[in-house]
Amino acid sequence: MQLGMLTACLPQWTLDRIAGWAAQAGYEALEVAVWPGTGGRDFEAAHLPVADFGPREADETLALFDKHGLALSAFAYYENNLHPDPVRREEIRTHLKHAIDAAQALGVPYVGTFVGRDWTKPVADNLAEAERVFPELVEYAGERDVKIIVENCVMEGWHPDGYPGNLAYSPELWEWMFDLGLYLNWDPSHLTWIGIDPVETIAPYVDRIVHAQAKDVELDAAARQRYGFFGKVDKGGNPWDMGWWRYRVPGLGQVDWARVVDRLYEHGFTGTLSVEHEDPVWGGDGERITQGLNIAHRTLRPLIVG
Template sequence: MNNPVWIMSSAYPKLSLEELMQRAVRIGVQGLELCVFRRDGTRVDHVATHLDYEGFDSEKAKEVIDSFNEKGLRFSIGAFENLIGGDVAERIKNQNHLLKLIRMAALLGGDENGITVGTFVGYNHEWDLEEGAFEKNLREYQRVFAPIIRYAEDQGVTVVYENCPMEGWRSAGYTNTMNNLPSTLAARKLMYELIPSKAHGETYDPSHDVWQFVDPVDVLRLSNMGRIKSVHLKATRRKKDAASIHWGNVFGKQMVSKELANAAGVPLPLNEWDRFSYEPMVPGFGGSDSMDWRNFIDYLMQKNFEGVFSIENEGLNSKGTENEGAIEQGFSACLSFIRPMIWPLVSGNGYSFPGQKSLSSPTDRNLPVREIQDLTA
């Protein structure tokens, strides 16, 4: 019971890296899941860039490691984009950006320092009207990611996928709400079969299964636990509202004309993300959610999970307020909520983290920037 708790930096897009580290120390967590999105990317939601990826070299890597060691923190990096679908030029930029992050992680010590690279896979909807569209996406994933994962393995870096379906990534006028391939356990197991390398795994976020009426403990039981490198602490409260009664919880709310919907008395999605009847929450902050956290954590402890717990704050009453005080309160409440489940009881100090080793100073490496065309030529 010595798992570290980190915070995901997406909740603080305007803070500098130094300010972010200070905030982490004040909250009392052991590390940061750093978002390092493309500055010229197309996403407008949950975007932050907390590490400069341009001109990154061994000297800069040592400076970053020293800064984190001074604060007693550890970290990972990631960016979450569509790498197999959408505009062709944008997806290639996203692939090249992922390669930049893998290179950065390698310069920072990679697996030796526990610095993983987080990503989405995305989804290609060009095949939606064809039979076998899902498997075509799997094969496209294999084509694109096989050289990427091979490159990561060569550099001593592990890539981790998050299981968010990204149901709001397309207009509510579209029926299909699967916009990120690894959003189901079946997809992830098929992905590992297609690319057996140990250099990729997952950040498992149980909240995405909860609103799909899947028990996260059942998912863990059928998962290869060796693939789960970190777990997101993010909660979901399922709603029993008029929209869920009208539309169910399988296909998501559909968009029709407002005139027709109003005449029929049918609720419509309020925006692209309002496709299913649930509320994102921070565990332990502002009420109960629709998950048995004690049962979930107990199972992880029984299976000797040694990875990171990362708090992803998307709570409507915390990050959703855009109030820095409420955001920090959400993180602090979640840390207090989780600590008796994962940390030992220390005399006089309550449930306390036992401590962690400093990051190793990386060796100098002259590692050239690679692009996807270099790996597939």
């Protein structure tokens, strides 16, 4: 197992700057954000130009990672592959293929995305649509020796009523998507707030957990008494504000990282545990964000065998 970090938390930094900082801070790998450009969400970062990626870009990227002694664990392009707007859906499909092509050029084994959801249709219709959409993408990736990995994020902010916007949030849905040839970028924070013990999900699915994200979550039981499990109705213009929980960097929330890492080791996980920093307390400018990443490193580094 190696300790990495997702670059999306530093959208204004260059990949070279991130790599230099990460290596100095003791991280071993980068999960590189490859959105086509910064967008409506803070974590949409463009750290590699995968849509225009040729031999020169590949050589420069490999030299950069070699210079800093870092591995490139995965690409991150977490978008809605079932978007209701057909034009937007095709844009996402095209860029995902660009990411897969660039991954092949660099020998990156995984490209991360979301199943997503058409929020205008019921779940059953979405599952049927995914069964039409994903086999072609999985085949495209497989021909290039790349696996598509899906994070089990609920993405409730994508749905107008705050319901799940990414149909990959529970083990029931994992089993369905594994049949489509997809793999899991496992994140315990999302499981925790929806009432699933993340530790208990490792053993049954470890053969499909090929990459993992380290993000924590802080729960406020008193606030949940007011809003209920489904969160605020009046979100004040922020669709991601549930009112009774928030993401934290590892060590500052409810996830038991000693148990998580121990169970991953017990069941043979040998991939990258990649810190995904979305902590509002340690957000803001680069200095504040890197302080949060340092907290995460201090929490996790003693648990990972060197």
